[in-house]
Amino acid sequence: MKLSTKGRYGVKAMFELALRYGEEPVSIKTISERQNISEYYLEQLFAPLRKSGLVNSIRGAQGGYVLSKPPREITVADILNVLEGPIEISECIDDEVACVRTGYCATRLLWIKIRDSVNQVIESITLQDMIDDYNEIKNNLKKGE
């Protein structure tokens, strides 16, 4: 069970925007260089992010992207929902008859428990939380811990 690069790169890109929230817009080229992700690919990721309203774009020279709201108000779930769709461990499209007869319901409950657990984590972590974690790690490194 893995996240695709869409989700992973998307979170990394949004983290870059969060680090510079309130400053100049950040271009795809900048993110591409800092996170070592293809520019073309990043462009694709930003289309849905923009359409969903998570980021605003500034076109033209010196343009780029900015978060549409403070890092505290954007969760990892917001980002992953846009780029990967909602977490669905299983498709649960089995028919009802098979369900009752075969114990499908028992496994369905399992998928729900896993999904809810993931959702709880990603809904509770904001970009600001990630920045705080990041700063803490940096400080610990400085102190030589």
Add this chain to the structure above:
Amino acid sequence: MKLSTKGRYGVKAMFELALRYGEEPVSIKTISERQNISEYYLEQLFAPLRKSGLVNSIRGAQGGYVLSKPPREITVADILNVLEGPIEISECIDDEVACVRTGYCATRLLWIKIRDSVNQVIESITLQDMIDDYNEIKNNLKKGE
């Protein structure tokens, strides 16, 4: 983020074995019919399950598979580890330099939190728990709830 059919079918198949633990061996054909999964495909799934020691096989006519230990002692994680490998939300193969420079560590911590959350759920749920849930659902249906 989804489980592949390997993991899903594997859990369903193991659930079938759990329902009949202590009785006759269950054949792939039986599971195939009850869960509506291709026989050929199920055969493939049982090879690693057997090699990992989670099930024992009885060859020949009237043969099949049985759990190698009580449903209480087999977790969903045991099954998924065999069929899907360990949960790895991200590959985390970025180099150390990029890590410190770009905030990779911050996203890495995120993937770890998600992974641990999933692992906690699947390690805590045994086949017996699934049977108990299943029986409860059946009872509630009878009572007309």
Add this chain to the structure above:
DNA sequence: TCATTTCAGAGTAATTTAGTATGATTTACA
């Protein structure tokens, strides 16, 4: 013996992933 069943391994079509490419449009700035 024979039907039933596991076992081993090859093959394959469809889908998804991950990335590439092209050209148009917009805009800050010299």
Add this chain to the structure above:
DNA sequence: TGTAAATCATACTAAATTACTCTGAAATGA
């Protein structure tokens, strides 16, 4: 006003993965 820098829209593609499908051998209970 020209130009470089940037987004925007869309199409394309190679590689990997998924989800089976198939064939035949080996074992075994009745």
